[in-house]
Amino acid sequence: MLAYIIGVVLFALGICISVALHEAGHMVTAKAFGMKVRRYFIGFGPTVFSFRRGETEYGLKWIPLGGFCDIAGMTALDEVTEEEAPRAMWRFKTWKRTVVMCAGSVTHFILGFVVLYLMAITMGLPNIHPSTDPVIDSTSCARAATTQQQLEDTACPAGAPTPAKSAGMLAGDKIVSVAGQETPTWQDVLKVVQDSSGPTAIVVQRGESRVPLTVDVPRVQRLTTDGTVREVGMMGAATVVPPQYLHYNGLDGVPGTLSFTGTMFSETAQRLVEFPKRIPAVVDAIFGGERDPNTPVSVVGASRIGGEAVEKGLWIVFFFLLASLNFFIGVFNLLPLLPLDGGHIAVVWYERVRDWLRKLRGKPAGGPVDYTKLSAVTMVLVVIGGGITLLTVTADIVNPITLQQ
Structure with a gap:
């Protein structure tokens, strides 16, 4: 007080x-x-x-x-x-x-x-204008998470699939398109991937080249931002998180x-x-x-x-x-x-x-x-x-x- x-x-x-x-x-x-x-x-x-x-x-x-x-x-x-x-x-x-x-x-x-x-x-x-470029920071697993505690737990359970890693996606890759749809922002990537299921074509920019990959997207149960649990597609990859504050x-x-x-x-x-x-x-x-x-x-x-x-x-x-x-x-x-x-x-x-x-x-x-x-x-x-x-x-x-x- x-x-x-x-x-x-x-x-x-x-x-x-x-x-x-x-x-x-x-x-x-x-x-x-x-x-x-x-x-x-x-x-x-x-x-x-x-x-x-x-x-x-x-x-x-x-x-x-x-x-x-x-x-x-x-x-x-x-x-x-x-x-x-x-x-x-x-x-x-x-x-x-x-x-x-x-x-x-x-x-x-x-x-x-x-x-x-x-x-x-x-x-x-x-x-106030954070970059939302879909540049991959790391790959992990696709796992179910139906509670806030499970969402915050980043550990991968044994046997959990690693779709992005298995498909050959690397840190630094920039996702250009998913399932034939251009994805200029990470939000666009999530939207398409969450609606996907099974083998999905993803094109990434790696250096000077564009590399086609096929990611086998599984469907998992996830807690959404509105508090409900629904089944979504997940490829097990995280983008580069822009800084919250800019220092000069x-x-x-x-x-x-x-x-x-x-x-x-x-x-x-x-x-x-x-x-x-x-x-x-x-x-x-x-x-x-x-x-x-x-x-x-x-x-x-x-x-x-x-x-x-x-x-x-x-x-x-x-x-x-x-x-x-x-x-x-x-x-x-x-x-x-x-x-x-x-x-x-x-x-x-x-x-x-x-x-x-x-x-x-x-x-x-x-x-x-x-x-x-x-x-x-x-x-x-x-x-x-x-x-x-x-x-x-x-x-x-x-x-x-x-x-x-």
């Missing part, structure tokens, strides 16, 4: 640090462009302490959930003093404001990359992590596309339905999974989840919806395109967008976001996703 609590606290702390650095990204870029940053605080609620350094007040608040960076004149509706007016954010060029508003998400991406890189050179990255040195870790990061971005985008249709499953889980592990989780749920990972010693899952969450938050925050940063970016570029079109027609610039006209849409999105957050938090409390080891 102590390890679980420590894991939950560590994961929650990791999220808090991520969000604090998100706001720091806004602050650093705003200051670099000369914008006036009034305040930078970690957390919300009553102030624990604060201090002023130059023109910016820094501080910590009691509720360590996020933080904020107060930039003068982020929109034209923000009240600014006469001294702040020349450095109001809305007065700066479009690309500079875009950089400042993107900086938070970029910080999440950098954090996620750093976590993955450190994993790559220490504990390794998950092998300091130099190779950079391209390896970049490639892995690209895959994670693709999967994150896919999750966002599927997000709306998974909400009904969250509601069903709240009222007693089985919790789908692919349904969205809140910070509460992610922290609980992080705690379980630490409790079970699965640190690689802990850090992978932390990196994944950073990528998700970074991408989600760039969606063109107010009040997200992506919504502000969309408004900024709307102004830019609108003024460009007005200039083509010989008209003056239209001025900053009136955010009061967008307040109704913003409130609707805030209510929807709040509702989804409430649903996921509730589901993570009453019917959480648990880590299967």
